[in-house]
Amino acid sequence: MGKGNFTEEFKRDAVRQITERGYPVAEVSQRLWVSQHSLYEWKKKFGTSNGKASDEVRRLKKELARVTEERDILKKSGRVLRQRCKVKYAFIALHxxxxxxxxxxxxxxxxxxVFYAWLKNQLSKRASEDKRQTDLLLQAWEESGKVYGYRKLHDDLLDHGETSCPNRVARLTRIAGIKAQIGYKRRPGIYGGRPSIVIDNTLDRQFDVAAPDKAWVTDITYIRTNEGFAYLAVVIDLYSRRVIGWSMQSRQTTDVVL
Incomplete structure (x- = not known):
């Protein structure tokens, strides 16, 4: 069949087999007994409108996908549109x-x-500083045997060169669950009753003394440490308030005060 004997309908059908049905040019050429050069010429001539139609279809599909995505986003973010930026950032990160x-x-x-910057560092500058100082407060509290309150912890921060006000330290310790040790728990047992030995009240609460070494007073207390309780006995002169002597032991025995 000569080149001039192919009808226009035949040529268009051959081009449709290549562009719409996806057959290779070589296969169509062998099946229709047409040279590949002729098929490329026909495709160039009759396939222009089909190419434009395909481009339009792709454009419409892309537009439909965009509109569908926007619709789904707006449906899910209905409660977020009027919220703060951080809430919006969290929604974007989630989806x-x-x-x-x-x-x-x-x-x-x-x-x-701004979203990617928030995603990289979600804590604000103040929140990051609060976290850093909270770690310092926890460390100082642990080193004190979990005894210090926010006032002494504030003093520790100042000693380390930190800048913070007492109210801020109180807030951070409250959030972190840091509490001061107030008093000590009494061991279970029976308390009260009369002492076995009664000593005369010689001083009779007369704490004003006219001369030194006329009246000495003593007392014993206990101090909680990381290694247990330490018992301290101190003797002072009422006139000068000078410490005459002291003794400390790990047990509350008679040797502490003698």
């Missing part, structure tokens, strides 16, 4: 594997650069 980040940022009126 970024499903939707486009730029599309969500555009619909929620936030900038993508």
């Amino acid at each position: 970024r594997l499903r939707f486009s980040v730029r599309t969500m940022c555009r619909l929620l009126h936030v900038h993508p650069i």
Whole structure:
């Protein structure tokens, strides 16, 4: 069959087999007994309108996908549109594997650069500083045997060169669950009753003394340490308030005060 004997309908059908049905040019050429050069010429002549139609279909599909994505984003973010930026950032981070980040940022009126900066460092500058100082407070509290309250912990921060007010330290310790040790728990047992030995009240609460070494007083107390309780007995002169002597032991025995 000569080149001029092919009808226009035949040529268009051959081109449709290549462009619409997806057959290779070589296969169509062998099946229709047409040279590949002729098929390429026919495709160039009659396939232009089909190419434009395919481009239009692709454009419409892309537009449909964009509109569908925007619709789904708006349906899910209905309660987030009027919230703070941090709430919007959290929504975008939660759905970024499903939707486009730029599309969500555009619909929620936030900038993508700011979102990625928030994603990299979600804590604000003040929150980061609070966390750092809380770690320092916990360390100082542990070193004190979990005894210090926020006032002494505030003094420790100042000694380490930190800048913080007492109210802020009180807030951080309250959030971290840091509490001062107030008093000591009494061991279970029976308390009260009369002492076995009664000593005369010689001083009779006369604490004003006219000369030194006229009256000495003593007392014993216990101090909680990391290694247990330490018992301290001190003797002072009432006139000068000078410490005459002291003794400390790990047990509350008679040797402490003698």
